[in-house]
Amino acid sequence: MINRKITDIVNRNFNSVDLFEKYNLNYSIHGNSTLAKVCRENKISPEHLMSEIHKLNTNISFHFKFNEWDIAFLCDYITANHHSYIKKIFPVIIKKGKYLENKKLIKKGITDKLNLIHSDFLIHMKKEEKLLFPQIKKINISDLADGLYEVPPFGSISMPVRVMFKEHETAFENLSEVKDECNNFNFDKQENDHKSEFYRFLKEFETDLRLHVHLENNILYPKAIKTEKKLLKHISKTKI
Secondary structure, rough: OOOEEHHHHHHOOOOOOHHHOOOOOOOOOOOOEEHHHHHHHHOOHHHHHHHHHHHOOOOHHHHHHHHHHHHHHHHHHHHHHHHHHHHHHHHHHHHHHHHHHHHOOOOOHHHHHHHHHHHHHHHHHHHHHHHHHHHHHHHHHHHHHOOOOOOOOOOOOOOHHHHHHHHHOOOHHHHHHHHHHHHHHHHOOOOOHHHHHHHHHHHHHHHHHHHHHHHHHHHHHHHHHHHHHHHHHHHHHHOO
């Protein structure tokens, strides 16, 4: 297991997500890294982590077998659950941040960084919903019907996918800066209620974002690229 990829561990047992969250390991961005590498980089005993993984309940609900889901359905699931969540929660987070800044309960400038993350995500999600996801659905339809596939004007979807990967990394880098200035989103029950709630919302957002990006980086996009390559190979054979 020590040389198994993080994403393979998560797909095999979704309960491992809670364990990776416990150790603050970003399984979404580092999904293609081995367990050994991630442990080494984060100074965690791989033997200890493997022991905890082995203790996890392996009775996974069907609803968490994301790797078995249809890629078109995954697009809809991500849009309905994760995109809608960001659109709903981030204005609330920013509003609470502004209140706390005005009361000098958090560092000045944190809401500026949150506004940047929010605006970047709105653009990012629009690219996915208007450009990339519709194309992935076309790939899925062509694959299911064993029909012809029309290559989009931008070429292979691997091109915009690389952009999405980079934007995901940037989002986590920006969020990490906020996290460093917000006590890693940890709060004391004795602290101001507004501040505790602000940190709790940010922590929930980070947890949701990791699953969100995992679904895209490690499942949806690789499967879509693989399916597109199969279709393009089929087209090239029919032209011979």
